[in-house]
Amino acid sequence: MLYCPVCYEETAKSDFESLATHFLSDSLKNDGKHVSWLNRNISKLKLNNDELSKQLMNFYHVGNDGIKMWIIRDFIQLFRGVNPHPFILGMQEYDVPLLKGYVVEHHHFLKQWIRSCSYAMAKTDLTEVHDYEIENIVTEMHGYGSNAPSHHELLIRMGESLGLERKEILDSKPLKGTQEAIKIWQKIASEKSTMEIMSAMHSLELIANRDLQRYGAKYPYFNPEMLKSPAVSDEVKNFLREGYEADVSHSYQALSIIQEHCNPDNILDIQSAYLVSSRAFFTFLESRIERGEMYKNQQ
């Protein structure tokens, strides 16, 4: 089934003509979210239904290198390409309020993360998925004893080193953008298949993947000089280093599983789940900035 990449509504006939008709409908033709999607992904110049159908078909076309590379290319364009996400730009410098914003909003992201991974496991018999998701959940939220704390624990320690209280992080309420993103991820987790959930969630790990430069990424996730700077606390370095080093294999491994189980019957579902989720992630990253601005204004 082909869904709208903005509002996740089913298209009437699951084809690109229906999707074009949806975008050009009277109720949506002036809608900022739909128009922005067209501006950033298709064209800034208005197209008629036929032209838009063709352009949408091109956008969704998966080449011989498969769904894995289709996701990687789109993700780079959206977050780490010539016009990177503003959060990525912010992470090119050591910015304490921004990192505090990262800590508080990411805490809520990780809570949803393990819920989504659990749903991915619960809906399949595939051992490779079970192994992958169990390891993922333990790494992210439980850890492997005091010598190898979870990413969540490292996140909180980073926040404490920047001046936040542990209780403040744990008791915080997510900002509206984070809440909206979590709602979308929960919907995908509870209503969609394992491969859709995996494409929605594990594609997001590409954000920290330092290997993306070879596929055209113009910006690293953060300025790696931070890992050497004496001005940066060990706790910040420990958190950033964990994600930086772990996500290369993690995100590729999940995308390879998706590629293996992707077929003509489920490819549009997988693409739709990825597109909706990655755009939710865009909003979520803005919430990290917004929370950071709130800390900046308190100074």
Added chain:
Amino acid sequence: MKEVRCIKTNNEKGCGLCDATWGEYYREIDGDRMFFCCNICADIFENMVKEVKERTGWDSIDYIELIGNYSKGRECTAKSGDRTYKYYFRTYSDGRMMSFEGRN
């Protein structure tokens, strides 16, 4: 066809903020109907004009040059008569102001 308006921008083909030609959204800004591609661009432009007028004390703006995009923000020059005001701004996806800095 775009409507004649008081505040001109360097975006001459389409939306007053981003120059896209999608949509048919009009909003009254300073007494004139301006064309935008969507409600969010109209919100952004309206807030930006308000901010410039508050910071400069100008009653009206004749022209705004906008260079940039949603990712890196926009470097702008506003003109009112023979006065100019340079500034930078960036917004969240929903149109709310993320940052606004005077450059003069």
